Amino acid sequence: MIREQRRRKKRRKIGLMVFLIFVLLLALAALVVWKVFTVENVEVEGNELYSSGQIEQLVLNDEYSWNSLYVLLKYRFVDMGEVPFVDTMEVKLKNPHTVQISVYEKGILGCLYIESIGQYAYFDKDGFVVETSTEEIPDVPKVTGVTCEEVVLYEQLPLERGEVLKDLLNLTQILKKYDLLPQEIHYDDKLMPTLDYGGTRVVVGSEDYLSQKVVRLSAILPQLSGLSGTLYLDTWTPDTTDIVFERDE
Numbered sequence: 462m463i464r465e466q467r468r469r470k471k472r473r474k475i476g477l478m479v480f481l482i483f484v485l486l487l488a489l490a491a492l493v494v495w496k497v498f499t500v501e502n503v504e505v506e507g508n509e510l511y512s513s514g515q516i517e518q519l520v521l522n523d524e525y526s527w528n529s530l531y532v533l534l535k536y537r538f539v540d541m542g543e544v545p546f547v548d549t550m551e552v553k554l555k556n557p558h559t560v561q562i563s564v565y566e567k568g569i570l571g572c573l574y575i576e577s578i579g580q581y582a583y584f585d586k587d588g589f590v591v592e593t594s595t596e597e598i599p600d601v602p603k604v605t606g607v608t609c610e611e612v613v614l615y616e617q618l619p620l621e622r623g624e625v626l627k628d629l630l631n632l633t634q635i636l637k638k639y640d641l642l643p644q645e646i647h648y649d650d651k652l653m654p655t656l657d658y659g660g661t662r663v664v665v666g667s668e669d670y671l672s673q674k675v676v677r678l679s680a681i682l683p684q685l686s687g688l689s690g691t692l693y694l695d696t697w698t699p700d701t702t703d704i705v706f707e708r709d710e
């Protein structure tokens with residue numbers, strides 16, 4: 462009987478020691494997390510539509526965001542909702558003091574104002590609507606001269622003049638390739654596009670020789686900086702190579 466009581470007392474002591482060690486280790490881990498994992502640097506990559514400062518504010522958006530481990534776990538296990546014009550954001554720790562944020566923005570090539578909803582419909586290289594917003598984003602071409610009554614997210618733009626969609630996508634992709642996206646792309650009643658670069662307008666004409674026309678535009682446009690007028694590419698062909706620039710009066 463006495464021997465059994467001694468065994469129980471010994472087991473309780475061992476259990477108490479294990480518990481105290483566990484509590485000590487837990488406290489030590491908490492201290493490390495508290496003191497070591499502090500946000501001192503934030504590195505942002507892949508962002509174009511948002512500034513690095515805006516992305517940092519979106520990610521470090523509550524009172525506990527000073528702790529880098531908390532930020533990592535928060536964006537790994539908690540659904541943070543959608544950010545306009547952003548597909549996904551990936552958060553990693555480069556070290557306990559540096560948070561890395563990789564931004565994957567939606568591939569936007571242009572936008573079209575939809576009167577029925579009072580918003581812009583932003584579309585990608587395949588003509589699918591990836592975002593609708595009242596905000597007009599700088600450096601994203603606004604398409605005018607063609608309309609559609611309504612749009613559905615993640616479906617193609619249902620342009621009233623549907624034959625222009627293919628031409629529009631071809632034009633914007635080529636312009637994007639040469640870093641020549643304008644402020645506005647306007648289609649006239651014959652579905653011929655004119656590019657507006659602020660002071661300079663470029664009459665593109667038909668789809669014929671479009672790639673070659675854009676190559677010429679990439680060489681000419683820098684020379685027109687500060688000038689106001691219209692550049693006529695619509696008459697250019699491999700046989701008729703003259704390009705006219707008509708200055709505004």
